[in-house]
Amino acid sequence: MSTTSPVGPVPSVGAGSALPSALCVLGLGLIGGSLLRAAADRVPVQGWSPGEATRDAAGAAGFDVAAGLDAALRTAADTDALVVLAAPVTAFAPLLAAVDRRCPTNRITDVGSVKAPVAGQVEALAPRARYVGSHPMAGTAQSGWDAGSATLFRGAAWVTCIDADTPVENWAPVAALALAVGSRVVPAEAAAHDEAVARISHLPHLLALALARVGVSGGSLALSLAASSFADATRVADTRPELIRAMCEANRGPLTDALDDFLGILGVARGSLASTGTLVGITRDGEQARAAFQRRAAGLTAITLSGDDLPEQLLSVGASGGYITGIEQTGSGIEVQAQCPGFD
């Protein structure tokens, strides 16, 4: 890594030469439909959805929509497209089997909210595919094609999975696509991603659900008095139960660990309150933690990465709270620009 002068955290999207030659998006809901719209002016895009109404809506909006899954994947094989699995994680198995039949060595990625289980599934069902998992941390309470937007990914974190053995030429097109649609690209190993999202996304959903129940147990008076602290803390309990189950149950191990951490901290506070009447520990430690969260994007520095150990360098950027802002294919290989916390 070579450190240059500190700059602001706004990414410069330099992704042109590393972009995939074409894109094949399987699933045209909120994420897939948004990706089709957002990428269309950068690369040739084709989409497919199992729902006829969704295919019709996307076609009516002017997009190239395949009539069937096999047709979509034959085109993907012909155009060397990056295949994007944008269906629910629970529907990946038949898609991967079709990939293995129709375009077995294509580049593929997915946008599911867990990464290690999907990597295992790809290894089992489409072992020749050049797979790099990814996860755009974007979403709304809505779902479906109509809820999509070309701007959904702007400024959002987009995790791209890599480990020491991943060929950088497989990772680069996925990261370049994420950059092209305006995301901050965060490289991470699949297991590290799953542990992180258990803490900052999956656990908050379970807390919101449990708090909603405790509030309702207080009866109509409690609900009538509930103001912004309760409304904000239970907001994500509005998410459809099957979506919460799909992401949380697929991340069982890391989420169980996060739950145990949380139950431990809250249980200690409960014991302290009930026995000695004090909450000094949880208020002091929690305030410091929230301040650390507020500070997280401060003091980033622009750096350039290249060389044989690029995967390790990319993982260091992600682990330190940094992100990728540009990728260039140069004569001597791939060069990556990043924003990374300074070490001053």
Added chain:
Amino acid sequence: MSTTSPVGPVPSVGAGSALPSALCVLGLGLIGGSLLRAAADRVPVQGWSPGEATRDAAGAAGFDVAAGLDAALRTAADTDALVVLAAPVTAFAPLLAAVDRRCPTNRITDVGSVKAPVAGQVEALAPRARYVGSHPMAGTAQSGWDAGSATLFRGAAWVTCIDADTPVENWAPVAALALAVGSRVVPAEAAAHDEAVARISHLPHLLALALARVGVSGGSLALSLAASSFADATRVADTRPELIRAMCEANRGPLTDALDDFLGILGVARGSLASTGTLVGITRDGEQARAAFQRRAAGLTAITLSGDDLPEQLLSVGASGGYITGIEQTGSGIEVQAQCPGFD
């Protein structure tokens, strides 16, 4: 109760004849300072703060500010003022002792976030005072005189404490004041208030603190990936630790019960996830609970209350999720307008 036609939930502020003859606000921080501003065009107001800079600022803004606590309470005695304790709950003891010396039989209220412990303190230190506890559910992250606003209470719930033995003529001036500044007045027994706020305000603060710690334990990668679900769920962890401690520690019993309910629900979900891999219970029950919260203000009906059992009628309104919208002193007694969930 006599039911009339259903109307919208916007309160009609009819509080004129029941308003106190004057107001003496002790403590001019966010709540006390806002109350001084909000009530000034309806009743004569005088304020006092232990801080000279605060007194000077309130005086410079054109308000009548007493130079000392005894002077303020002597004026309160002369004008039959409603004395409002707007200091932190931990500072009430010397204020109550002064009330008992200077205006022992005046009407008094307080705006603290717990009610049963304060009622006990008043009983011990100012037993002759005509006390009715209250709690405006309004606030911001800021504090102090400069953070105050005449509009702080508009649309907020304002709990006014009553029980079967409370003389309605003690309750009415406090409720009329809350109506005059734009609040929804919610009658409740002190213990019921404390149990309700433990669930919908105090517990959410502890959850935010604990979640902030679990997120930080995930390291820089986790904080970098945290989006709105984590930010919203930890927002109130920004509250000053001494304020969180003051309100939560003073409500030890009800908060311990709420913590036990929460730990039980989350612990069952943890066990289900770890043993069988399913979260069907918490997602189903939590979604229903959140929907009940979203529906809470639907279907209110205008009713008029009067008669010898007015305290019981008022408590029924609060317990059912309704609120008071008007109070009139009529020839035959006090008449109260309310919005209450319909029973159709």
